[in-house]
């Protein structure tokens with residue numbers, strides 16, 4: 227057998243001839259939001275289980291992490307029963323009331339439920355190695371308060387939030403957005419009492435959660451921010467979360483993957499285990515650095531707050547090429563964009579339930595999780611509502627198919643639905659749009675037609691986009707009926723469009739815009755990114771673009787400060803200095819283009 231462990235940030239494997247201290251069917255690593263439910267779910271499948279948790283309580287971010295409230299996600303499954311029990315004790319623990327659910331009650335209820343199935347729990351314990359028999363995980367090595375233990379398993383469920391057991395087993399993973407590999411910002415949560423038990427959390431910076439030095443620095447940064455606050459009688463500090471508020475980290479490479487395109491284009495796979503439900507809750511306010519698809523959704527359509535849902539395939543919890551290992555929680559096989567919507571506690575708890583069921587059924591059928599008969603899995607998940615019955619499935623929003631209704635939508639002040647309906651139709655709709663450009667339409671209608679052309683990849687509306695930049699169009703999408711948080715200015719949609727369509731004729735306009743708007747974060751980021759995208763395609767303008775950008779931003783006086791989001795509480799927003807990142811990014815493009823010329 228092989229012992230697989232981390233040394234100097236890399237996975238090492240060596241022969242193992244030791245003996246196991248204990249043997250169970252399933253070990254759950256991390257008893258947080260997903261892991262606590264995974265332990266209960268596996269126990270209810272009749273498996274012998276051990277839960278391993280580095281804290282001294284269950285529930286993770288949702289209890290000790292001070293985020294004791296649900297935000298979207300889908301109802302159903304074991305969590306309903308847990309929540310009902312928590313509800314009963316909320317008032318006993320906090321007669322004055324509680325925001326969401328009481329974190330200490332949930333810790334207690336989760337632990338009681340797990341212990342009912344004779345699960346063992348190792349608190350203040352951490353996984354330090356994995357035992358493999360070829361590609362099958364057959365055990366975990368754990369450091370506990372009583373010393374190191376090696377536990378034999380039939381399944382390990384990795385619910386550590388960051389795929390730690392999977393990494394130890396040599397599994398592949400991805401992380402962050404394309405431009406800088408960064409997950410979305412982390413937050414600094416704390417428990418408060420302001421007449422009732424509540425919490426506060428505000429974004430505090432970017433961090434690579436796989437780097438111990440960076441994590442330590444961020445914890446210090448977050449703690450200092452709490453110290454700066456003044457706490458008064460009606461806003462008392464109860465505790466500072468032992469967890470840094472990490473929204474995102476590693477994603478495993480799974481047997482199946484759910485990506486943002488599948489989500490937005492609403493694919494329904496033949497085999498699925500649950501639905502997700504939330505909006506594109508991306509805390510990065512530097513939209514220009516996000517993917518093109520995310521920008522089409524957020525910047526062109528102003529859809530930050532539009533609800534999305536997706537069907538989840540069974541294989542997103544199964545690491546590719548590794549047997550005996552399942553993953554639950556925010557580190558399943560998805561991409562950075564998808565993680566903006568698929569991370570809410572209800573959905574994570576369902577992932578925990580699914581992995582417990584999968585481990586149970588696989589052990590009974592004596593098969594690998596990926597070979598589990600789908601009908602059996604589906605039926606088991608439907609029995610208590612983890613997977614909704616057809617009549618309870620969430621439905622997608624209604625997109626427009628009728629051409630005249632699309633035209634009407636484009637003429638309105640809230641064009642996103644019409645624009646995205648065109649995206650779904652694809653390039654076959656271009657002739658209609660080009661025809662509408664030639665009509666004597668109203669200004670706003672023509673601007674929206676240009677946006678629609680942009681997201682189907684056609685530059686026929688480029689003059690209109692250039693016009694929007696020239697006039698610095700501050701217009702926002704508005705609707706009386708539909709909630710629109712963070713609508714994006716039309717000038718930013720136009721800059722994105724000119725960049726993504728590589729419109730060379732717009733270079734001088736964008737340069738002028740950049741030079742005149744150096745003190746606005748979004749104006750700078752959108753125009754720099756547009757210019758770089760154009761330069762990517764047109765070699766002959768690269769030098770003048772780089773001269774212009776670096777001449778403006780690589781100076782002592784230039785400031786590039788991003789104001790971060792405050793989710794709740796009366797904390798002032800923190801700021802992130804992004805100047806070094808921006809200069810580094812532009813210079814890396816310069817280097818890449820220079821070396822291409824040399825080759």
Ligand SMILES: Cc1cc2nc3c(=O)[nH]c(=O)nc-3n(C[C@H](O)[C@H](O)[C@H](O)COP(=O)(O)OP(=O)(O)OC[C@H]3O[C@@H](n4cnc5c(N)ncnc54)[C@H](O)[C@@H]3O)c2cc1C
Nearest residue numbers: 256258259260280286287297352353387413471555556571
């Ligand atoms: C700041 C913030 C605000 C949010 N707001 C909301 C909200 O309002 N509503 C909502 O529904 N969702 C919210 N979310 C999203 C949601 O809370 C998280 O996505 C979800 O809780 C993650 O669940 P998880 O099980 O993947 O991770 P966690 O809950 O973090 O659980 C991971 C567990 O693994 C343990 N662990 C890690 N490594 C090891 C190891 N090596 N050995 C043993 N144990 C280990 C950790 O201690 C932890 O208990 C928020 C998230 C954040 C960060």
